[in-house]
Amino acid sequence: AAYVLWPRWKRYAANRPRRPIRWESDINRQRAFQAEVDRILDKVHSHGIASLTRKEKNTLRQASKHQHRGT
Incomplete structure (x- = not known):
C-alpha cells in the first residue's frame, strides 16, 4: 500500500514549504x-x-540582564 502512495508523497515532500529550523529563528x-x-x-x-x-x-x-547572565 505504501508503494502506491510513494510518487504522490515524493512530489509533496519536494514542493512543500519548509519551516525554519528552531535555532535559526x-x-x-x-x-x-x-x-x-x-x-x-x-x-x-x-x-x-x-x-x-x-x-x-x-x-x-x-539587554543588561542578558549580558550579566552571559546569554
Missing part, C-alpha cells in the same frame, strides 16, 4: 534584539539618556 530573534539595542545606544550617544522612551529603557534593562 532563535538566532534571528537575537540578531533583531541586538539591532534594537544598537539603535537605542546610538540614540543615547546622539541625544542623551533622557531622550529614551520607557520601552527603550526597558529594552536596555533587558
